[in-house]
Amino acid sequence: MFYCKSNISSEIDWLKDHTYSIQLHEFDDHSDLYFLNPLLQNKRIVFLGENGHGVAEHSQIKTKMIKYLHKELGFRVLAFESSFSDCSLCFYQQYQLDIRQWMKHSLFKVWHTEEVETLFHYVKETQLSNQPLILTGLDIQPASNDYITGKFLSKMFSNMDKSYGEKIVELEQEMLYQYVNSRSPSISKKERKRKCKEWMKLYQEFLFLLDKNSLELQNKFGKDAFLLVNRTLQNRIFLMQMISSHFMKAIKIRNKAMADNISWLAQEMFPNEKIIIWAHNGHIMKQSRRLLGFLSTFSYLPPKIKEFSYTIGFFMYSGQAAENNRSVYEVQQSDQDSIEFRIKQVGHEIGFLDISQQRKMPQNRWLFKHTYTMHEGKQLSLIKPSACYDGLVVCAKTSPPKYINLN
Template identity: 30%
Template sequence: MLKNKRGRMFTAFTLTVSIIGGTLLTGSSAYAAAEVIQGSVAEVRTSSEAIAEWEAWAKDHAYKLDTIQPADSKAGAGQFKDLDMLKPLLYDKRIVFLGESSHGVSEFNLAKTRLIQFLHQEMGYNVLAFESSLGNTSLAYGKSGTQSAEQTMKDSIFGVWWTNETLPLFEYLKTTQKSEQPLAFTGFDMQLQSPLLDGAWLEDDKLALRLQEAEEKLSEFSAGTDLKAYRKEKSQLIQVYKDVLKSTRSESSQALLKKLYPHNPQLPVLLERSLNDRISVAKEYVEISIKSNTGMPGGDYTWFLKSMEWRDKAMLDNLMWLATDVYPTEKFIVWAHNDHIRKAQSDVMGSPYPIQMMGEMLPDEWKTYSYVLGLYPASGKTADNTRKVHDVLPLEPGSVESILSAAGAPYTFIDLRYRNNTRGNSWMFEPRYTYSWGMIPESLIARDQYDGILLIDEVNPPQYLSSSSSKPAE
């Protein structure tokens, strides 16, 4: 048992790159356990009369989307008419955060792609920032106009999103590069991911090889438990990145970058930032990660939580830098898990991550000009990060998903931000149950965490693509 920042007790479920370890409680037994743990949560209004009022309110006030299928470029005007209700909500917002309660949902990938198309075409959001490596996304974007959409996807984002349902996003990205309003693409994560940096932009082949070897070692150490061995090589690895950084700043390397990656004019500063991230990772994060890997098998999650907090602080720093230094006049769309973007993550009871994360760390001024949209399923099946399929647990009466599902639509959107507390919508102002990943019970105050929620009635696991690279377009 651990405590959140308010001193309340909660259960720390082990959810890292996959849902691992232990047996998750399900159904009413999970909720009973949560009520014991969370104390005051059990005291909120849950009578049949209250639930009926909430459900009736949801039926009257929820917006029902016509479709979540990405738009056809040939369809013409009117294809986003059902999303017009977002315009008054977002007209003054600099950042729109698109969340998801699971990385393994086909319909989330489709819905977010369509939302991105709408935001880009009709509201002038010209930068998409993904929960993936800053370096990988920036380099891949530099070739997005000439290589296949699938290759850009595989070169840029984590494999959990290598799906048929995400591919239309990258086809759209490629198409916009030839338009008067290209959609810029970047990432904000500091983690190493495949493909590792290969130094293709370096004129010094030996230095490029040193970089490749350093990337492999840093990746292996991050996933291992040998702290002593890492400390012996740490300074040498850091020096490699410093040497690469120095070489990257040379005029010849800058010229080669522009030649190899012609579609990303911002690449030199983005790559420099990414290399500085690597130096920070080598200095601090790898040791934290090794200690996390050592402690977790024995039930010690202290260093795991520290690693998550370190990562989210670095992601926020990158996002703020992108918004202020690289694209200071553009509006942003951010793609990430609900946990990363929620406005008060440390208050969520039962979360695997009972800490301040990126969305909670966001400065108040930026929160004013941001809109946080959480996505949830009501039924069906989801996949975890190992692609293992799980059932979405039956909804508990009075839960957020159950209330919104009363609207009786396949795709239900509700705005939380611009609501006053009334008897019919009081559910969003008090603790309510919800499921993370479709199966981890949490308790949260919806309006404290999100500005809006999109509920998908029935979901399915994605159709994953192979891990092998696709051939570039001719």
């Protein structure tokens, strides 16, 4: 259904009064983000989405927002939709790595880009300040095949007995091989389940060892490192469950595990810190079953965390983007009754609209009912904006990232 011209006109007039412009050409000037202050004053977790992992402007906008949130609003933890263990343990070894090594060992390849490299330079600079920005991850899937996590685990378990260190390295290597080949037809489903069950038991035994020697290990390695290793082993058990399950169940396990990691970061690791989450729109959506067919990561969070969260969905009207394999595609322009078309009509290259503070009226009723959007710039979908996000960012035109080969 298309709205008549007068309805569109009244909607655009309302949007002009409620949509803010974000300026990327003023990258080091964050004053244009002042509108975030009243929206986030009582929020502890901010979720920054992206309508596909291969959109340069989304990474640039998020980097600008992260700087503002860190400098002006006191957010000190940044958690990526990437490996919890690799991100966390690399952060504690960052001084042994240059920026690109740090990125390579921490993040999935979709974020090995110049745009994200800018963010890593900023994170590095903050380590010399009184308010360092801490980098961690959410995902149970490993990002690096260089055994960064395995080496750290080996160091801790070798402190108890050298044989434990050797055994955990062997287990990590087998886990990585199984993960990389988790969809290979050369291994039967029955055999994969048997192996995963066996490895879950071994990881559980290492958790028992960790608990048994907790005081000694915390004294030697510090409480934070001990907590991260403990959580890493629990994540490995979730990973074994994921790769031994069918596709839809695997998605559920992954999303729930990432939600559990967010809860753990907020309640156990950083109980007094404000946190920024970097993840795909599909993970941060409050309601996703209608669009994606399964519950989002956000859906699994406990109510007390949801209450103090603010989610921002990112969208694109035209231009290009890249698939996860880096192939470039054209963004399909959506029709006039879509989220992207409406906000684009305001005239901003990048527009931000808050939903959380709006009351329903004729000029904005589309925010409160099912409205068209172009999922990842490729597939026309229906979502209820007010039920899915607290705020929306729409880019009039996008481009693919500038990838860095970190092999």
